[in-house]
Amino acid sequence: MAGIVNYISESYNELKNHVTWPSYAEAQKLTVIVLVFSVIFSLLIFGVDKVFSSLIEQYFNWVKS
Secondary structure (H helix, E strand, O other): OHHHHHHHHHHHHHHHHOOOOOOHHHHHHHHHHHHHHHHHHHHHHHHHHHHHHHHHHHHHHHHHO
């Protein structure tokens, strides 16, 4: 149990004293960049999924004929 308490204490100390946190403005800017990238990536995955779904559906319709 002492190991867990020591780990938490050292982690807290590390976050408080040794981590350089971004400013609020920089955090907002980076958040917007992540959101835009996430939307673009999800739309890309959606498009690829639709294309492959259509191709597989056409293949099975061709095989049934």
